[in-house]
Amino acid sequence: MAVFDTIDAKPAPGRQGGLVSWLRRNLFSSWTNGILTLVLLYLVVPSLWHLIQWSLIQADWVGSSREACESGGACWVFINTRFSQFIYGFYPEAERWRVDIVFAVSALLVAALLYPKTPAKGWIALFFFVPFPLLVLWLLHGGLGLTVVDTHYWGGLMLTLLLATVGICGALPLGILLALGRRSKMPVIHSLCVVFIEFWRAVPLITVLFMASVMLPLFLSAEVELDKLLRAVIGIVLFQSSYIAEVIRGGMQAIPKGQYEAGESLALSYWKSMALIILPQALKITIPSLVNTFIDLFKDTSLVTIIGLFDLLAVGKAGLADPNWLGYSVEAYVFIGLIYWIFCFGMSRYSLFLEQKLHTGHKH
């Protein structure tokens, strides 16, 4: 017969709530953790304090020239005096109300589209994607009663947002077509789409932009005069559409085969079964990845700086070349970085939110 030793009862667990217990559990659970915490605190706290002091406490906010910046902190005066350039680029001052209208209306529309409970969303989306771009083009470019503002005056945040929006609006339909083509059973269509997608995905965007700005004019007949901005947009759309195509293809592959067969058994034509059955589901499950692609696109628009368009980043660089404001590059880059960051971080949070909201089954 086996003999067992009884084990003494363990003492009751300590208090779980309270600051001390939280600290013990999360920061000092073991010796190594404690040392790690202390080392990190030593590294993080002073630099954070330095950052706050530089950017907020010791910073100069108001003024009109660099003489206003003497306290040794950040010189936000530089940003202040050039703020309108960061937003509008070199758009003529008298016509900036047009840009403001575009900003305001798009903000309203986007907010309405993003908010889950907006009524008549379909109509808003239709307005946003069909007549609205034409309206924006008319307002920004002019003509028909408005003064024409040539595209090389466009710049700043306005151009960045414009490139990103036009990019996504052009790339999404093209991407859907490419994804359908890649899933097609027709060998020619399939291979053409594969070659197209793999080509654009393999080369860096900067070579695409170079190609659009240097090589495209050679490829078109001499009568066709394409605007520099338009050429960049074409490059961005072609480039981004193949990334979108891959994302959507992933979504289509995740749709169970029964859905395709259901479409066929209802005698729906190919386009009908795609438009009514497959794509709505595929797009729904790919929305988070599509938002991520859009974030990449938004960041990638900064590359047009290299081919000489004046987007947000390029306007910042141009400001730094001003002899009256030499040496404030940190402020400029921090400010521009903050703008990009707010947009991208906002979008990634929204994509997370959507992911949770759309979590309707397919996964466990």
Next chain:
Amino acid sequence: MAIELTPGLISRLPHRERWFYNSRVRSILFQVLAIAAVVGFIYYFLSNAFHNMETRGISTGFHFLDNKAGFGIIQSLIPYDETYTYGRTFLVGLLNTLLVSVLGIVLATALGFVLGVARLSRNWLVSRVAAVYVELFRNIPLLLQIFFWYFAVLRTLPTPRQSISLGEAVFLNIRGLYIPAPVPEVGFGWLGVSLALAIGLAIAVSVWARRRQRLTGQTFPSFWVGLAIIVVLPLLHFYALGAPLQWDLPTLKGFNFKGGITIIPELAALLVALSIYTAAFIAEIVRSGILAVSKGQHEAAESLGLSHGQTLRLVIVPQALRVIIPPLTSQFLNLTKNSSLATAIGYPDLVSVFMGTTLNQTGQAVEVIAMTMAVYLLISLVISYLMNVYNAKKALVER
């Protein structure tokens, strides 16, 4: 009630498919149309291109590669000066691209793995710091980060005379980072023999240890022993040979440093920005890979009595790697492609040297851009081929 088949009714029955509703005919028709459209496009582009180049007096063909380039390049891994050809500039640029890509991949992977694990740490502060890092750096455009490091940080370094120095060997100033260069002397090559010997020995030890473990179940720290052999044996040999290695120290001569290895600020800025940016993405990949291993695996390993390290090494990491590797390679590819942003700060990579300077000097846009794109195409085809091979090997064998 019987339905009477009147001639009117019969004519309305779907008795024969029209030919354009036949799916075979349609598919052939569409494909022919697609080919025609593509051929038409290509013909239109090419005829325009030839016409335009003729009117602008741009020569065609790849003869320009044999012409003298006549411009200098600030960093080259192979002998190069103004007298070399455009073909040589292509090679110099390509090697510089590969250099920054390989270094960037190594740094980004190391940093990314540390951050990914740190984000899962049970230490609240560690995981918070890693999360802030990831959210901060992946949401800011890479180009902006490169500008920041180059213009806002490295441009503010002191002049050569006021260099920041570490001992009398390492100097940092606005012209770059200067480190000592190793100069091998006679007999240094023999170290290769002992290194090969040590590696062979380490492999033998690991084979022996594995066999013994299979037979007896006893484990042996073959990794550490192997590492010790690889380090110690060549080191002993090195001193036995009388330390045949000299260091070429950088010294201030006139306005600049001479000797040693120079890391130009363009390379440093690009490398820092690429590594920091890509590491943020790799950290997320590593984190999701580790989270993808189900909790049951962890508990199973613990219930078998494996230690924490063994659990990680034998159970968690092999399974996590299967999830991590594919997106990781695509990050490597991204990094290689992103290294082309070098052109914005003047690091002489392929795009900057070849698609920038060479294109401007020769004007042969089509050839130059095609060659540059072909290089990137080739790199990514090779990497995705290797990736597919790896995937096929590592894929979960299911029923």
